[in-house]
Amino acid sequence: MTAAYPRDSVLAVIGDGLGSLLVHATARYLGFDNRQITVFGPSVNPVGTYQQFAHNLGQTVLRSESESHFLAPDWPTFAQIDAWSRRSPAPLWRSTRRKYNPGVPEILTEATVVQKRMGWEESRVPLRVGWLQREMEPMPHFVLYDEDANFVGRSKHVMLAPGHGPLSFPPVLAKARTDPSLAERIVQAYEPKRYVPGGRYIVLGAGIASVNEWANILDVGGSALALTRNPQPETQDLNVPRCLFESLGIDAYVALPFEQRVRFLGEVLKGTRPDRRQWLERIERGQREGRFAAAVGDIAEIEAGAAGLHVRIDGKSTDIGWLDVTGIVAGTGFNKSVLTIPLLRRIVEFYDLPVDNGRLKLQTNCGVPGLDRPESRLCCMGLIANNVIPHGDTIAGLKFIARRFVSDVARAERLRRRSFPRRLSLQLSMGRDVARALRSVPTTEQLA
Amino acid sequence: MCPTSLGRVQTRWAILIAPAVIAAIVSAITGNAGWIVLIGVYFVLGVALDSGFYPLVIRWQPPWLTFVLAGGEFVLVFILAHVLKLGLTNLEAIALYWGAWVMAIWTKVALLPLLSLGWIENAGEFRQTGWSVAPEYMPLAVTVFEPHMGAGEAPALVRQFSSVHALPDELRNLPSPSAIRPSPLSRTG
Numbered sequence: 066m067t068a069a070y071p072r073d074s075v076l077a078v079i080g081d082g083l084g085s086l087l088v089h090a091t092a093r094y095l096g097f098d099n100r101q102i103t104v105f106g107p108s109v110n111p112v113g114t115y116q117q118f119a120h121n122l123g124q125t126v127l128r129s130e131s132e133s134h135f136l137a138p139d140w141p142t143f144a145q146i147d148a149w150s151r152r153s154p155a156p157l158w159r160s161t162r163r164k165y166n167p168g169v170p171e172i173l174t175e176a177t178v179v180q181k182r183m184g185w186e187e188s189r190v191p192l193r194v195g196w197l198q199r200e201m202e203p204m205p206h207f208v209l210y211d212e213d214a215n216f217v218g219r220s221k222h223v224m225l226a227p228g229h230g231p232l233s234f235p236p237v238l239a240k241a242r243t244d245p246s247l248a249e250r251i252v253q254a255y256e257p258k259r260y261v262p263g264g265r266y267i268v269l270g271a272g273i274a275s276v277n278e279w280a281n282i283l284d285v286g287g288s289a290l291a292l293t294r295n296p297q298p299e300t301q302d303l304n305v306p307r308c309l310f311e312s313l314g315i316d317a318y319v320a321l322p323f324e325q326r327v328r329f330l331g332e333v334l335k336g337t338r339p340d341r342r343q344w345l346e347r348i349e350r351g352q353r354e355g356r357f358a359a360a361v362g363d364i365a366e367i368e369a370g371a372a373g374l375h376v377r378i379d380g381k382s383t384d385i386g387w388l389d390v391t392g393i394v395a396g397t398g399f400n401k402s403v404l405t406i407p408l409l410r411r412i413v414e415f416y417d418l419p420v421d422n423g424r425l426k427l428q429t430n431c432g433v434p435g436l437d438r439p440e441s442r443l444c445c446m447g448l449i450a451n452n453v454i455p456h457g458d459t460i461a462g463l464k465f466i467a468r469r470f471v472s473d474v475a476r477a478e479r480l481r482r483r484s485f486p487r488r489l490s491l492q493l494s495m496g497r498d499v500a501r502a503l504r505s506v507p508t509t510e511q512l513a
Numbered sequence: 514m515c516p517t518s519l520g521r522v523q524t525r526w527a528i529l530i531a532p533a534v535i536a537a538i539v540s541a542i543t544g545n546a547g548w549i550v551l552i553g554v555y556f557v558l559g560v561a562l563d564s565g566f567y568p569l570v571i572r573w574q575p576p577w578l579t580f581v582l583a584g585g586e587f588v589l590v591f592i593l594a595h596v597l598k599l600g601l602t603n604l605e606a607i608a609l610y611w612g613a614w615v616m617a618i619w620t621k622v623a624l625l626p627l628l629s630l631g632w633i634e635n636a637g638e639f640r641q642t643g644w645s646v647a648p649e650y651m652p653l654a655v656t657v658f659e660p661h662m663g664a665g666e667a668p669a670l671v672r673q674f675s676s677v678h679a680l681p682d683e684l685r686n687l688p689s690p691s692a693i694r695p696s697p698l699s700r701t702g
Contacts, residue, residue: 139630465634469631469643485627485628492627
């Protein structure tokens with residue numbers, strides 16, 4: 066059952082996705098109870114959006130490693146729970162070599178267990194927040210309104226976890242999608258898709274979403290032309306170099322001026338993809354069968370054509386010219402501008418917050434400048450926070466921010482924290498419940 | 514994990530407390546100081562490696578390397594135990610080392626993450642779970658300007674709005690500020 070509203074709380078999360086679950090689980094772990102926490106959002110399932118995207122991509126394992134899951138502390142790791150559940154040392158062995166990636170069905174199962182055990186739904190107000198107002202009296206807090214400007218509650222501390230902006234298309238593709246005769250043939254990797262045997266597809270980008278699509282197209286018997294703007298994407302297992310995931314790297318990163326951070330992000334996030342043994346095999350097979358090729362260039366023009374689309378490509382080193390293809394798949398991700406998220410746009414405009422090239426210039430604690438105070442925090446997580454925490458939109462990054470935000474709130478509120486024996490007992494019982502639930506989930510094949 | 518030198522040393526302290534206590538008890542019971550001295554040797558050697566050697570050769574430490582380092586440290590501790598003549602048999606020294614190591618690794622893997630949420634993220638350092646760089650808070654302009662609080666005359670605009678004056682004709686019957694209009698459907702329906 067969801068929470069009644071208007072509702073006053075110590076901490077509120079605006080957004081009902083993975084971030085909300087991690088903030089909620091961390092707050093419960095440290096000692097807050099459900100009456101003190103509110104999650105605002107219409108979704109009954111905190112992993113619903115992620116699940117849909119993963120399904121559309123055909124993604125079967127996470128890119129993240131064993132620590133990236135939904136229990137608040139780093140023990141037990143997901144590999145340990147998986148090993149316990151399956152009575153198999155294989156996950157532990159893979160984990161010691163950093164070759165273990167939680168399967169999507171498994172991690173979603175864990176999220177469901179955590180959601181139920183921690184009572185996420187009891188804290189949820191099923192409304193989208195449309196506006197928040199900073200109030201200073203009688204103590205600093207925020208007043209929250211829904212999208213119809215109805216008062217929905219107050220909270221001393223607020224985490225903005227609105228998720229991604231809309232899907233992003235390069236300008237030529239965005240323009241072509243406005244033509245009804247072309248629109249259905251130009252899709253985003255994160256959208257639902259259907260490939261046909263013999264179909265010819267151009268896949269833009271070389272990140273994880275694009276590589277998934279190469280494999281998906283080849284699997285159904287289609288042909289894929291991988292089109293990238295840069296000759297050779299770097300291959301790495303995580304979204305950013307490993308040490309950037311931890312304070313050592315984040316210290317150095319945050320110490321850079323904002324502009325240098327943005328430039329650095331552009332460098333490290335340019336179309337990186339993990340090296341997955343099984344993907345490589347499928348792609349090499351496709352190459353041998355003449356159904357996969359890679360080229361460097363940009364799509365310059367798109368028209369309706371006999372195959373569906375008639376596409377002109379400006380090749381960077383080779384003359385590609387006009388192509389007839391069944392469709393184009395853009396693995397170009399999401400629009401990263403905060404101005405594409407209605408609530409943030411309103412806050413930015415009303416409070417005149419500093420935005421540079423679509424990025425909100427957050428404080429070094431992910432706080433919203435001007436509105437954030439130590440005794441009443443307004444913090445951001447997810448992609449909008451990656452100019453402070455470079456992997457802010459990964460599970461590990463969301464966890465990093467959630468832990469620090471909730472710890473700030475606990476200090477501000479002088480929370481009486483859960484004792485060590487109770488933490489240990491909670492973790493053991495949560496681990497046991499997750500392990501039990503995993504037994505009913507078929508093991509997902511590891512790709513690395 | 515990407516531990517710093519400080520993180521390695523702090524972690525070494527934390528994980529060897531329990532083995533040291535147990536070794537001290539065994540030493541007290543048996544009257545042989547070798548047990549606690551061996552843990553001391555292990556600790557001193559570990560701190561020396563943590564501060565002077567590992568940071569130079571290891572930046573990111575994958576889990577498998579933990580076992581390799583344990584093996585290497587065992588060889589060094591074993592040699593030192595012989596050189597220092599600690600009064601333990603080979604079997605006792607081996608059992609104590611690996612017993613201590615198992616206890617230490619459990620402390621590291623299971624207990625420290627429960628004690629400190631940010632211990633792994635903080636490179637093995639025991640910091641408060643907080644932000645790396647302290648934020649510079651900005652003053653907030655909640656109100657555009659301060660309202661008139663003085664005891665003197667009211668602001669001119671208030672006076673202009675005052676009902677004590679006759680309302681000018683041009684202000685009568687102006688449309689309401691609300692832009693909400695009845696839906697055409699509600700009129701016909």
